[in-house]
Amino acid sequence: MMKQTLSLSSTATMNNGHKIPLIGIGTGGLSTSTKAPQGEPAQNAVLWALKSGYRHIDTATLYGNEKDIGIGVIKSGIPRDQIFITTKIWDTESTLKAAETSLSKLQTYYIDLLLIHSPRPGPQKRIETYRALQELVKRGIVRNIGVSNYNVKYLKELMDANPEIMPAINQIEAHPWNNRKEIISYCTELKIIVEAFTPLTRGKKFNDPVLVNITKKYNKSPTHVLIRWALQNNFVVLPKSIKQTHIIDNTNVYDFVIDEEDMNILNNLNENFVAAGWDLSNAD
Secondary structure, rough: OOOOOOOOOOOEOOOOOOEEEEEEOOOEEEEOOOOOOOOHHHHHHHHHHHHOOOOOOEOOOOHHHHHHHHHHHHOOOHHHOOOOOEEOOOOOHHHHHHHHHHHHHHHHOOEEEEOOOOOOOOOOHHHHHHHHHHHHHHHHHEEEEEEEEEHHHHHHHHOOOOOOOOOOOOEEEEEEEEEEEHHHHHHHHHHHEEEEEEOOOHHOOOOOOHHHHHHHHHOOOOHHHHHHHHOOOOOOOOOOOOOOHHHHHHHOOOOOOOOOOHHHHHHHOOOOOOOOOOOOOOOO
16 A cells, blocks of 8 residues: 655556556546536646646547647647656547547657557457557557456456557546455556546545545545545546646645555445446446
């Protein structure tokens, strides 16, 4: 359990030796809407995040905002090699073509992390897509690859295919009410880092009495406690917001540590609650 001193510049080391910032800004569906921010709101969110110290941005073809992410990065004036950009391949896409399109929209010559967005297309497509991801790494236009919304079944399927390059990341919804213990345990065994999306439950659990009591104890907001919980569970965490004040406030998680007793309490709140509507445990 992570207890060492952390900061917004802290990173985790992936199974290939590359580093990934522990906190990134998510740009998918938000608590006020399932629609991802596009246009100026997306550009501003990226710009504000980068100006306040974030160095990790998570997007996807599905979100329709890769172009805006790229514009925000350029507007920031921060060198590209100091920013970690993740995007994802959607179910129906041709992987190689989609990667080229993402590169063009993001206005970059490489992608830091490219993920399979979901396992829903079925076994053959899953393996074909992953093989294409490996090819993109060999071509040098993608630096790290992984999966998203994969449970143990899909990860075992991938391992049975003997990948040349191990997935570095599995991005899943994770928070105390959906703690994914089985998946996380298997990822740990394989040295795959878990990225937690929807870590704030879209605000749907902010009034949970257990969480409220813990926030009072540490004089912190539900947002702070949930992000800190993810960090102390060794997750990379992707809080989302398009509001400048929230983007900045989401980083105020380095001046406290949740003690072991309270971590145990939070770790035992599981009720398989899906806040984002992505329950892919039985895609096929």
